[in-house]
Amino acid sequence: MTNSPHGLDALFAAAGSGWKGLTAEEAAKRLAAHPRHRGRPSRGWQLARIYLRQFRSPLVLLLLAAALLSLALRDKTDASIVLGVLFMSTFLGFWQESRAADAVAALLALVRSKSDVLRDGREVRIGADAVVEGDVAILAAGDAVPGDGVILESKDLYVDESSLSGESFPAEKRSWPDAGQDRAVRVYEGTHVVSGTARVLVLKTGANTEWGSLAQELKAHRAETEFDKGLRRFGQMLIQITLWLVLAIFAINVVLDRPVMESFLFALALAVGLAPELMPAIVTITLSRGAQKMAREHVIVRRLASLENFGSMTVLCSDKTGTLTEGRVRFRDAVDAQGKTSPSVLEYAVLNAAFETGFPNPIDQALRADKRVDTGKWEKLDEVPYDFIRKRLSIVAGKRGDTRAVLVTKGAFDHVLSICRSVRTPEGETPVAEASEGLRRRFEDYCGEGYRVIALATRDVTGDPVIDKADEAEMAFEGFVLFEDPPKHDAAAVVSELAGLGVKFTLVTGDNRLAAGRLARQMGIDPNHIITANQLRTMSESALVRRVRGCRIFAEVEPHDKERILLALRRAGEVTGYMGDGINDAGALRAADVGISVDSAVDVARDTADVVLLRHDLKVVAQGIRNGRITLGNTLKYIHITTSANFGNMLSMAGASLFLPFLPLLPKQILLNNFLSDLPALAIATDKVDREQVARPHRWSMRETKRFMLVFGLISSAFDFLLFAVLVFALKAAPELFRTAWFTESLLTELYIILVIRTQRPLYRSAPSLILGSAIVLVTLLAFALPCTPPGPLFALQPLPLRGAALILVVTVLYVAASEATKHRLFGGAKHRGKKRET
Numbered sequence: 001m002t003n004s005p006h007g008l009d010a011l012f013a014a015a016g017s018g019w020k021g022l023t024a025e026e027a028a029k030r031l032a033a034h035p036r037h038r039g040r041p042s043r044g045w046q047l048a049r050i051y052l053r054q055f056r057s058p059l060v061l062l063l064l065a066a067a068l069l070s071l072a073l074r075d076k077t078d079a080s081i082v083l084g085v086l087f088m089s090t091f092l093g094f095w096q097e098s099r100a101a102d103a104v105a106a107l108l109a110l111v112r113s114k115s116d117v118l119r120d121g122r123e124v125r126i127g128a129d130a131v132v133e134g135d136v137a138i139l140a141a142g143d144a145v146p147g148d149g150v151i152l153e154s155k156d157l158y159v160d161e162s163s164l165s166g167e168s169f170p171a172e173k174r175s176w177p178d179a180g181q182d183r184a185v186r187v188y189e190g191t192h193v194v195s196g197t198a199r200v201l202v203l204k205t206g207a208n209t210e211w212g213s214l215a216q217e218l219k220a221h222r223a224e225t226e227f228d229k230g231l232r233r234f235g236q237m238l239i240q241i242t243l244w245l246v247l248a249i250f251a252i253n254v255v256l257d258r259p260v261m262e263s264f265l266f267a268l269a270l271a272v273g274l275a276p277e278l279m280p281a282i283v284t285i286t287l288s289r290g291a292q293k294m295a296r297e298h299v300i301v302r303r304l305a306s307l308e309n310f311g312s313m314t315v316l317c318s319d320k321t322g323t324l325t326e327g328r329v330r331f332r333d334a335v336d337a338q339g340k341t342s343p344s345v346l347e348y349a350v351l352n353a354a355f356e357t358g359f360p361n362p363i364d365q366a367l368r369a370d371k372r373v374d375t376g377k378w379e380k381l382d383e384v385p386y387d388f389i390r391k392r393l394s395i396v397a398g399k400r401g402d403t404r405a406v407l408v409t410k411g412a413f414d415h416v417l418s419i420c421r422s423v424r425t426p427e428g429e430t431p432v433a434e435a436s437e438g439l440r441r442r443f444e445d446y447c448g449e450g451y452r453v454i455a456l457a458t459r460d461v462t463g464d465p466v467i468d469k470a471d472e473a474e475m476a477f478e479g480f481v482l483f484e485d486p487p488k489h490d491a492a493a494v495v496s497e498l499a500g501l502g503v504k505f506t507l508v509t510g511d512n513r514l515a516a517g518r519l520a521r522q523m524g525i526d527p528n529h530i531i532t533a534n535q536l537r538t539m540s541e542s543a544l545v546r547r548v549r550g551c552r553i554f555a556e557v558e559p560h561d562k563e564r565i566l567l568a569l570r571r572a573g574e575v576t577g578y579m580g581d582g583i584n585d586a587g588a589l590r591a592a593d594v595g596i597s598v599d600s601a602v603d604v605a606r607d608t609a610d611v612v613l614l615r616h617d618l619k620v621v622a623q624g625i626r627n628g629r630i631t632l633g634n635t636l637k638y639i640h641i642t643t644s645a646n647f648g649n650m651l652s653m654a655g656a657s658l659f660l661p662f663l664p665l666l667p668k669q670i671l672l673n674n675f676l677s678d679l680p681a682l683a684i685a686t687d688k689v690d691r692e693q694v695a696r697p698h699r700w701s702m703r704e705t706k707r708f709m710l711v712f713g714l715i716s717s718a719f720d721f722l723l724f725a726v727l728v729f730a731l732k733a734a735p736e737l738f739r740t741a742w743f744t745e746s747l748l749t750e751l752y753i754i755l756v757i758r759t760q761r762p763l764y765r766s767a768p769s770l771i772l773g774s775a776i777v778l779v780t781l782l783a784f785a786l787p788c789t790p791p792g793p794l795f796a797l798q799p800l801p802l803r804g805a806a807l808i809l810v811v812t813v814l815y816v817a818a819s820e821a822t823k824h825r826l827f828g829g830a831k832h833r834g835k836k837r838e839t
Helices: 008-015 024-033 043-053 058-073 076-111 210-220 226-255 260-274 279-296 306-312 343-355 362-368 413-417 432-448 491-500 513-523 533-538 541-548 559-571 583-591 603-608 618-659 667-681 691-695 702-730 735-757 770-788 802-827
Strands: 114-119 122-127 136-140 148-160 171-173 192-204 299-301 315-318 330-336 378-384 392-399 406-411 420-425 428-431 452-460 475-484 504-508 530-532 553-555 576-579 594-598 611-613
Touching: 008 148, 008 192, 043 076, 136 148, 148 378, 226 260, 226 618, 226 702, 260 667, 279 299, 279 306, 279 618, 299 306, 299 618, 306 594, 306 618, 315 559, 330 343, 330 362, 343 362, 343 378, 343 392, 343 406, 343 452, 343 475, 362 475, 406 413, 406 475, 413 432, 413 452, 413 475, 420 432, 428 432, 432 452, 432 475, 432 513, 491 504, 491 513, 491 618, 504 513, 513 530, 513 553, 530 533, 533 553, 533 559, 541 559, 553 559, 559 576, 559 583, 576 583, 583 594, 583 603, 594 603, 611 618, 618 667, 618 691, 618 702, 618 735, 667 735, 667 770, 702 735, 702 802, 735 770, 735 802
Parallel strands: 315 504, 315 576, 420 475, 504 553, 530 553, 576 594, 594 611
Antiparallel strands: 114 122, 114 136, 136 192, 148 171, 148 192, 299 611, 330 475, 378 392, 392 406, 406 452, 420 428, 452 475
16 A cells, blocks of 8 residues: 555556556456466466376385486386386376366356456456456455455445454445545455445455465465365375385395395385375366266365265255245235234335345345335435344435435344334334334244244434434334245255255254244254254353254354354264355355355355355255265275275285295386276276265274275285295296286286275175276286287286186185175175165
8 A cells, every 4th residue: 555645546546547447458458467466377387286296295206216316327227117107107197187177177167256347437247366456346245355455435334354364343444535544444355345335446466465475374274174184194194004114125125135226116116006196186086076077966066175075964054045945035015013014114115125235135126026116206315234243224215305314224123123212003103112022922923924024113314314323223113024935845855855865954044933943844854952042152162062963953143153053063073064155154154064155145155165056956965965975985995995905915015025035026017016006096986886875974984994904905915925825836936927927916906806895785786887897807908918018028027827827817706705705794795785776
């Protein structure tokens, strides 16, 4: 900002702009000159970063350095082959991950944020990432601020700056001429408008803003998802196991007087073989494929990691409007304090709705649609916009050609009644203290009948029509405005469907307990366990955690109550989803494991959400949960399959190196084996998932991963040693034949364990996807054909004799049978017999 005495003129001059904003031509030039002004890397840098990510494993880098050293010292052929296989693996991961990233970027483009700006003096709506320095942005309630700037004009502007300041209450803002140059005249990217309107001169965007400078730090401190935690713990476990085994194997080979460099390469190749180096790419591929599938179901996943939590969700919290109800609010009646239809109450209500300039809402839209009131005879004189603390909206209107001015306030019943001095009746005005009990009974009756009820009050302000919040006082209560928002015809069935998926639907609403209870009964939700906002405020955090899991309805809640409920559910061990589309939902969307919004939501809700629905429908959420579980199931398949097979091979090689006078496999053979076995794994994202695995929520259990690794790894190692015994003692195999036979058998066992571990059913009851099955068959053929092809000798492989090939097939079949029997004992596979249907 500037301290120039010329004020706004100096700011406009520095920004090269004016009151009418930029021309479209000038904005295009600025955008072209600074294409990365939003802090977004170029396409080339994005691709380079994806490729470099393939080398982030310290083991891969160490192997790369060792191979380069070996290349410089002596064995150029072998070192070149090791480098070639290593680069093939990294390129494969890069190719798949870049395609996945492109697919996700295309999906995110469907729900990118928009901003209103002045171009050529006209208001236009553009993508928020196209806002440039010098633009004049037009802000209203619910809008995200597109850049740092100063306020040129404002009306009752309040901005939520909690993302920057941590302050939970909205900050009041004023325009530049009224407030000097303190923080009250500035707005910042990363914040959003709670109420009011403004015009803002944008001075900084993207990485140059305060938000931009904090973005990386905030990203680094973003709360881990359940799946992120699993990945981190899994990586820590692998590193510990790998380090101990690598050191032991290297020491053993050195003690046995084998070449140090060859022993070092062997140990590192084993380490790379244990670590599933394609896991980042495969996880990304699986998640992006899940995101693409969900997009076909009208669900856009903005953060891929949240897809796993979507499948693990155990509680879904939501308001009723548009979720359980049709979301099309219909005006039913306007009645006076005695419950009789009142034209004057209707007229005041329509005037209030017609003249308010805050964020669009269905109640005002329903009133504006009523054509019985001629608003053209009236003019607006002033306004105090709605906010979520007052829960009221006030306008001042006067009839054209008449000096009289009337303040009209509508809002929540208690919040309107609290500012009233009297109650207007056909007989005259009655003190509010005498009529309040009757009014409350009438309000509760309307709510019990399922109506959405708004209260209305007025006061004559002739002679002083300019108002602020303090003027909402000493008013006369006029009556009630009744609306209907009927339940969707299939809402109860969808709530039941969610329950069948193991997801509890929890109603979190600002409506009173009577209306919430009535709707709950219609939906088949137990209405007897309701917690209201007043009860919430008397509960300690520990008491709320104890109560929250048994409660299905939270009524009369404020925005901060929603966030507290979500945090309590998470502390109680639930995986939470929250569905919201309003300004007051941002905190809850952030607090949930999965924030869900809709594409028509206000900017702040849509930008905060992890998942955006293109259709406001619980059916879409139910299908999304199924797709999330399929994605999580396929991701865990790869982890369990790869770690168990790789761990078994590593144990076998470590054990074989103790008694064999030669290395059981050469480093280049280990890497080639690992590369070929990962090819079918890339197809796991296309695999089917058994119906029973989709029926209930499940999480990544490190205990289960360790069990898979140890149990199936030991079975794999046992059959490897059976093969070793036959090769060494029965066939007297030379080193080249031994390595070729074991290379082939090891590759086959890694392929066919996929068929066993990919399902908890008997493997013959659960067929893999066509792509996965085809990949397994093709790599099987390649395993037998490779030693007979020209590349075979480069990897020190030789053609297998017939009896050697037969031995490998027998060992593989026995291994698959033993693994299948073990799986039955571990998972009780018998209970799955006869269940043929798959998802």
